Amino acid sequence: MITGAFLNPELKLGAQKSLKDMDHTSINMLQVEKNHVTSSSGSSHAQDKSIRWLKWAVAFCLILLFALALFIFWQLLRGGIPDKDKGEMDKHVGPNLVNDSKPKAHLTGTKQNDATQDLQWESKRGLAFLKNGMMYTNKSIVIPNEGYYFVYSQLSFRPPVTTCSDDKSISQSIMRSNSNYPEPEVILSGISFCTEGSKIYQPIYLGGLLHLKSGDRLKVNVSPITPVDTSVDHKTFFGAFLV
Structure with a gap:
């Protein structure tokens, strides 16, 4: 039997070297595996942290939206948009009619007390009004300021007895x-004939843009006056406004 004491020294040195190489290889494999495990653990931790931040961001946005909805609802309960915002809207939408100081008048037909051809009008009740210096006197609209006015009138008629x-x-x-x-x-005029089919008079509407001076008086004349229908405000009316 051959024992280790009789082995060739070179073979003995080679065997020792092989054992050392195997030990180094095992250590390197263990280190690589350890690094891989550490890297995987760090990546998973970072991913969990990102998900938590995302959840907090979404929750914060939802809270802001809910607070905004509550604010809008509260403003509506208080009476709508603040006056400052309304003023800004008026600049974009058009003139602020609430603060409009232009003269305007709208008169409605009323019962006639005499048989003259000049119609008399209602200036205060119902749909009728006088604004910003406009006056009504002696069956006439009195113009307060010189300028261009749109003048209009409509007459509707009752069916004739025959x-x-x-x-x-x-x-x-x-x-x-x-x-x-x-x-x-005469600044505007029109006429209505009895239609052949219906045998009634069609309404007459007049309207035009005119240059009027301060103190001008506008009056509506109709002949004959008897068929004029003044039963409701929207059938017979007369008005003017500064443009």
Whole structure:
């Protein structure tokens, strides 16, 4: 039997070297595995931290949206948008009609107390109004300031007691007068004939943009006056406003 004492020294040294190499290889493999485990653990920890931050961000956004909804609801309960915001909206939407100081008038038909051809009007009740210097006197709208005014009038008519004939008509005129004019002048006019099919008079609407002076008086003249329908405000009316 051959024992280790009789082995070739070179073989003995080679065997020792192989054992050392195997030990180094095992240590390196253990170190790599350890590093891999450490890296995987760190990556998982960072991912969990990112998810937690994302959850907090989403929760914060939801809280802000809920607070904004509560604020809007509270503003609506208080009466809507603040006045400052309303003013900003008025600049974009159009003129602020609440603060409009332009003269305007809208008169509605009323029962006639006489048989003259000049219609008299309601200036205060119902849909009627006088604003910013406009006056109504002696069946006339009195213009307070010189400028361009849109003047309008509509007359509606009741069905005749008997069937109207085709040769009958009703005429309407808007007259302007002033202390500087020798005679009243017609500024707008129209006419309605009895229609062949319905045998009733169709409404007359007049409207136009006119240059008027301070003190001008506008009056509506109709002939004949009897068929004029003044039963409701929206059938017969007369008005003017500064543009």
